[in-house]
Amino acid sequence: MTTTLVARAGFIALWVILISCLFKVTIQLEFGKYGISSGKTTLQAFNELPGPRWRGISWSIWSWVVLASLSTALLVYKGNYRQVERTATLVGVALAAFGLTGVSADEIISYPYWCQEKGYARFTGVYQKDHAWEIRAKGWIRVMYLDGILSMIIYTLAIGGVGVYTAYSLLS
Numbered sequence: 502m503t504t505t506l507v508a509r510a511g512f513i514a515l516w517v518i519l520i521s522c523l524f525k526v527t528i529q530l531e532f533g534k535y536g537i538s539s540g541k542t543t544l545q546a547f548n549e550l551p552g553p554r555w556r557g558i559s560w561s562i563w564s565w566v567v568l569a570s571l572s573t574a575l576l577v578y579k580g581n582y583r584q585v586e587r588t589a590t591l592v593g594v595a596l597a598a599f600g601l602t603g604v605s606a607d608e609i610i611s612y613p614y615w616c617q618e619k620g621y622a623r624f625t626g627v628y629q630k631d632h633a634w635e636i637r638a639k640g641w642i643r644v645m646y647l648d649g650i651l652s653m654i655i656y657t658l659a660i661g662g663v664g665v666y667t668a669y670s671l672l673s
Contacts, residue, residue: 522656523653525608525609526649526650526652528609529608529649530645530646530649532546532609532610533613533616533621533642533645533649534645534646535613536613536616536622537613537616537621537625537638537641537642537645538628540617540627540628542613542617543609543610543611543612544610547559547565616645620645621642621645622641624637624641625638
């Protein structure tokens, strides 16, 4: 998608990709940090947001479900996919490039689950209000930050390099 975006929108579109790489890591690391320090998943954290609740579930989760359901129901009711197709074509390439870097709700929300099940939070242990747990948590959060930042540098250079090469090739 990087090459397609740059080919269609020009060299300036490369900034969309570079900024999305930065946003992805920043948001993902903060969700991961919360997951490690609290022992809670992203949806558990969303469920703790203040505000109205229905059947024990926070408004934030219900609004997410309702928005997706309404969008799908409207599409089915209208029976007209052409409008969706036209809109998607206009912004599809930029959004695909943005999504390519991992800036999507599913990847960002699922990262703390990985931190819990397989990663850093697993080695930190269940939250305990003691000094030893705090030292372990801070240590694994540092490891997670290092991992995230190094990963961001590698894939930003790789994706950005492809974009720069494509833009240079098109201009030559």
